Amino acid sequence: MSGNTIELFDLLARWVHVIAGIMWIGNSLLFNWLDRSLVSPRTHGQTKRPLGTIWLLHSGGFYYVEKTLLEGEDMPAPLHWFKWQAYTTWLSGVALLFIVYYAGGRASMVDSSAGTLTHVTASLIGISAILGGWILYELAQRVIAPRAPVVASIIWIGGFVAIAIALTHVLSGRAAFIHLGAMMATIMAGNVFWTIVPSQRALVASASGSSGADPAISARAKRVSIHNNYFTFPVIVLMVSNHFPGIYGHRLNWLLLLVLVAGGAGVRHVLNIRWTFPQWKPVLGAFIGSTMLLLWAIMIFGASTSAASAVAGTGPGSFEDARHVIDRRCAVCHSERPTDMSFGGAPAGVMFDTPEQIMAHAARIRERAVIQRTMPPGNKTNIDEAERSILDRWSGGQVNSH
Ligand code: HEC
Structure with missing residues (x-):
């Protein structure tokens, strides 16, 4: 295939990927915001028992949204699920990995002046890292988290740091950053497919009286939805990291990556707690500022003494x-x-x-x-x-x- 043909496939997959990603993350942020902004019925003086209601203004009209568990009411139809945004983002992302990295020649995966891996080996390492990180996460969530959620999180974060350090040392910086982003995004899409959607199915079944909701699935769904929320900003920064060779190409790129991921999750956290934390604005500013300062310090003081000289x-x-x-x-x-x-x-x-x-x-x-x-x-x-x-x-x- 000629370079132009590959470029067109790249364009198509990337276009779809960005649109689906915007829809997925956009919806997730909107629903997260809705959940935290709903007005509880007591202050609304309602007679029905919704969990909460809210008025929104958008595109030429007023929207009234009510959150309810249906409790005896009929199942509404049509009922809109939001899952294909996640699956489309993941599938187009996999296509991009193949187009850009696995079919892109050895130089896309390894730096020939640093590594001796073949293109096939490097690609297999990249794929194994994505799958390995995901399996570690699933095991931690299913086996350990029901009893000790904090321990499960610590194990997975430890695994992530180890994989990040290993990958940035064997693959080219650019490939390592994207593969770590893809690993987190695979976990997110997996959470939708294996946990959140099954729990929604159980919710529909229990609301229509056909069976009771499985408490184990709904507890896990609650947990992994929070993880997905915290993953969004780190994943986005890793996906756009390809534009920043000063970061992915740096000698300490693994450290810069960890700072970016922690910074993204931290910003998400401040935004999550802003409903109950009145001073969130200066804290957010200080947090963003110190993250950027840390990145800058690592980039400047961690630079190798100009190897060429x-x-x-x-x-x-x-x-x-x-x-x-x-x-x-x-x-x-x-x-x-x-x-x-x-x-x-x-x-x-x-x-x-x-x-x-x-x-x-x-x-x-x-x-x-x-x-x-x-x-x-x-x-x-x-x-x-x-x-x-x-x-x-x-x-x-x-x-x-x-
Ligand atoms: C195998 C193909 C290839 C070779 C050889 C190559 N480049 Fe590039 N270059 C690229 C690609 C792809 C991009 C765009 C992606 C990027 O910026 O990383 C690029 C972008 C650039 C840019 C523009 C982006 C920027 O950061 O300003 C400069 C400048 C550049 N290359 C310099 C060089 C120099 C100097 C050499 C030789 C020492 C070189 N390139 C060799 C593929 C190549």
Whole structure:
């Protein structure tokens, strides 16, 4: 398949994935908000016994929502379930993993200057991490949580940290971040499929009098819904992490990842408690600020002492030498007519065909190939240290003279 065809499949799967994801997470946030904002019937002076009611204003009308357990009333029809948003998000996400990573060539999964794994092995490790994390979670929830929910959470968080550290050390940073996001998202979709929807089925059955609700399932559903709520922000940040090579390509990327996940869950927590916690706004601001500060500190103080400068060669580098390296190691992709078509056209629209184009990108070339070392992706074209040093000396001169 040509790069353009793959790019179109990528586009389609990503488009569906983002829309389904917005619907899933959007609904989950809306229902979470509804549940916490419902007005209890006593203050409403109602005679019926709903669990709560609320008035909403949206798109040209007033909406009245009432939450009830039906208690003897007929089962309404049609009754709307919300489950395909979750399944569609997960299925399109799996498609994206195959399109971008498992069919994307070795450079998408491993960094050739760091790892020796083959593409197949790396892909199998990625898939095993997703399944392993999910199985660990399910076991903890089914076996341990009914008696000791806190212990179950600690076990799973420990497992997550271990998998995160392992994966960021064997896979490329970009692949590791996405696989950890996919693992959390698989747990979320699994919670919908294996626990939340069965518990809703039991609720429907008990409301129509055909059987009593299974208390074990409904207790588990209550627990895992809370987990899904806390997972939303971390999963989203891991999914968009592909745009931040300074983070996924960092030497301490595993630590940055853990800070991001903890920060996302923490923000979710402050937003969850805001109904009963009047000072939530400054706390939220302080929490976001300190998370960003921590990320910044790790990125700056944890940076490796410029690996390239440790290599022989000092003084300013000439443009000719740099251009030679770029022709050999970058232009297969970054050209108007790329010979490596695995990414479709010139990636990110960046081309290095003319001196002007190269000069114009000096700062980003330095950032990506010298400081972060995230270009070439997975070091697909085998750039070596001496060549990075040439780019370092040339681009250092360019960047400083501006
Ligand atoms: C195998 C193909 C490939 C090779 C070889 C390659 N790149 Fe890239 N490059 C990409 C892809 C894909 C993107 C877009 C995704 C991203 O930014 O990570 C990109 C994006 C970029 C960007 C624009 C995004 C930004 O951060 O500013 C720059 C600059 C860049 N590459 C520099 C380089 C340099 C310098 C080299 C050679 C040392 C190189 N690339 C080699 C595939 C390649």
